[in-house]
Amino acid sequence: MRFHLSEEQISIQDAIRGTMADNWSLNHLHKFADTESDLDQPSWDALMALGLAGILLPDSGMGLLDAALASEVAGETAASGPLIGQMLAVAAVSRSSNDAAKAHLDALAEGKSIAALALGDSEYIQCAKAADFFLMGNRDGALSLVEAGDGVAIESVRSTDRSRPVSKVSFDGAKSHELFAKGDPMVAKLFDAALVLIAADALGGAQKCTDMSVEYANEREQFGQPIGQFQALKHQLSQMALEVEPARAQLWYAAYAHDAGLEEAPRAAAMAKAHLCDVYVRSARAAVAAHGGIGYTWEYGLNYWFRRAALDRIWLGSPSEHRARAADLAGW
Secondary structure, three states, rough: OOEEEEEHHHHHHHHHHHHHHHOOOOHHHHHHOOOOOOOOHHHHHHHHHHHHHHHOOOOOOOOOHHHHHHHHHHHOOOOOHHHHHHHHHHHHHHOOOOOHHHHOHHHHHHOOOOEEEEEEEEEEEEEOOOEEEEEEEOOOOOOEEEOOOEEEEEEEEOOOOOOEEEEEEEEEEEEEEEOOOOHHHHHHHHHHHHHHHHHHHHHHHHHHHHHHHHHHHHOOOOOOEHHOOHHOOOOOHHHHHHHHHHHHHHHHHHHHHHHHHOOOHHHHHHOOOOOOOHHHHHHHHHHHHHHHHHOOOOOOOHHHHHHHHHHHHHHOOOHHHHHHHHHHHHOO
């Protein structure tokens, strides 16, 4: 395995960052948070134009690590839209033998049709109002592509994450295409991929909180010097960096293990989800403390990452659940 990203992978992240800088500023995020919509269409279309939806296509030449790099930047920029659901839906449909589902593959891979993630037992789903399809299933059951429309009831709720609003969704007689039957190993593999991608979103958010804190500490002055010169804050910022940077290697390994088909891939995915989401929550809390009063204000915007951290932490299972699963997988 490589221990650094390739030039192509660095270019992927740079392209996404540049696209988001042009289409998803803090002002855009503020305006979006004040609407009833659960998807910012212009910024979503800009991301889809980069071809991100098709990263996990079998013939793309890329894998989960590349998808994780995209998810990381989405977390860093607090991007709107169900990017994780979109990439996984394309991965699932493209590997299924269900011809009715495959009829929608091109539209999904191009981002013209939107797929939200409805894995697990939670009835709260991101970007449900904007979704054309839902990737639905349980780790121990079947995995299906469900069409929006008749049989899908969506109830708006006031969610914590204002960058990726959720709705309460129920499915009763909706049109569904089974992609993989209960017991098919692809179901568990896609669930583990989801864990890695959520961990990647958390890594991007934790890095953003750290960067914002360092920048603020270098600019804000008290007693004639930047507050970053004060020893207590130095230690706090150092601790944030020391938590975030090693976690990056853990994420990369989990994605690599999945792509390489290693036996320990499920455990690596569980540990990455557990640890990265805890790091994100701690980083967000520390960032608010490092900023002082301005960190609590709506206008400053730090709250978007704080709220996103809370949702990432519980999405598809809490850190304690995944640590328990990792222990089981290790035979402890």
